[in-house]
Amino acid sequence: MDYDAFLALVKKRRSIRRFKPDPVPDEYIDKIVEAARWAPSSANSQPWEFIIIKEKETRDKIVDLIDATKEETYRMEQTREERLRHPGGRSAAPEEALRQAPVLIVVLGDPRMKEASILTAVHNHGDANLNTSLANAFIYMHLAAASLGLGSRYVSSTSSPFVQALMKDLLGIPKQLEIYDTIALGFRAGEPRPRLVREKSELVHRGRYDRSKFRTDKEAEDFIASIHRDRITPGGPA
Numbered sequence: 001m002d003y004d005a006f007l008a009l010v011k012k013r014r015s016i017r018r019f020k021p022d023p024v025p026d027e028y029i030d031k032i033v034e035a036a037r038w039a040p041s042s043a044n045s046q047p048w049e050f051i052i053i054k055e056k057e058t059r060d061k062i063v064d065l066i067d068a069t070k071e072e073t074y075r076m077e078q079t080r081e082e083r084l085r086h087p088g089g090r091s092a093a094p095e096e097a098l099r100q101a102p103v104l105i106v107v108l109g110d111p112r113m114k115e116a117s118i119l120t121a122v123h124n125h126g127d128a129n130l131n132t133s134l135a136n137a138f139i140y141m142h143l144a145a146a147s148l149g150l151g152s153r154y155v156s157s158t159s160s161p162f163v164q165a166l167m168k169d170l171l172g173i174p175k176q177l178e179i180y181d182t183i184a185l186g187f188r189a190g191e192p193r194p195r196l197v198r199e200k201s202e203l204v205h206r207g208r209y210d211r212s213k214f215r216t217d218k219e220a221e222d223f224i225a226s227i228h229r230d231r232i233t234p235g236g237p238a
C-alpha cells in the first residue's frame with residue numbers, strides 16, 4: 001500500500017453515529033479483530049481481549065446502561081460555561097442511534113500486563129503504556145472497519161465507573177480486566193460532513209518550540225468552543 005492509499009483510508013475513517021440495520025458479515029468482524037491483534041503494545045504485552053456482541057437483547061441492555069447515565073452527564077456538563085459544554089452532554093436524550101448499530105465489540109484491557117514493561121515504565125507511566133497499547137488496537141479496528149466500507153464509533157461511556165461495573169456483571173467479565181472502550185460497527189447510514197482539522201503550520205515546530213505558536217488559555221478555550229460548535233451545527237459530524 002502506498003502513502004496516498006494509506007492517507008485515503010485515514011481520511012475515510014470517521015466517527016459514524018448512524019447505522020443501517022443491515023447485519024455485518026462475521027468475516028468482516030473477524031478481519032477487524034485480526035487487525036487489532038497486530039497492533040503494537042508495550043513490551044509486546046498484547047493486553048487486549050474482545051467481546052463481540054451481535055445479540056439485540058444484550059446490545060439493548062448496554063444502551064440502557066448508557067442511557068441511565070445521561071441525566072448525570074447532562075447535569076455535570078451544565079456546570080461548565082455553555083460554549084465549552086461537550087456536544088454529548090448538551091441533552092439527556094437517550095442514545096437511540098446507537099441501538100441501531102448491529103455489532104458492538106467491547107475491548108478489554110488486562111492491567112496485569114503493565115508488569116511486562118521495563119520497571120522504570122511500570123512505576124513511571126504504566127497506565128499510559130497500557131492505555132496506549134489498547135488505543136493502538138482500537139484505532140486499528142476503526143481503520144480496518146473503514147477499509148471494509150463499514151462505519152464505526154467510539155462508545156467511551158462504557159468505561160465509566162457505573163456502566164463498566166454493570167456491564168462487567170452483565171457480560172461476566174472477570175474483575176481483573178477492565179473495559180477500555182467499545183466500538184459500534186455497522187454499515188454507514190450517510191456520510192459525515194468534512195471535519196475541522198487543525199492546520200499543519202499551527203502545530204508543527206522545527207528545531208525547537210516556536211513560542212509564537214503557543215496558544216493562550218483564551219485561544220485554547222476558543223478552540224474547544226469552535227470544535228464543539230462544529231459538532232453541534234445541524235448536519236455536522238455529531
Ligand SMILES: Cc1cc2nc3c(=O)[nH]c(=O)nc-3n(C[C@H](O)[C@H](O)[C@H](O)COP(=O)(O)O)c2cc1C
Nearest residue numbers: 013014015016017088153154155156157192195237
Ligand atoms: C479517546 C476518544 C474517545 C471518544 N469517545 C467518543 C464517544 O464516546 N462517543 C462518540 O460519539 N465519539 C467519541 N469519539 C470520537 C470523536 O468525537 C471523534 O474522533 C472526533 O470528533 C473527530 O471526528 P472523526 O472521528 O469523525 O474524525 C472519541 C474519540 C476518541 C479518540
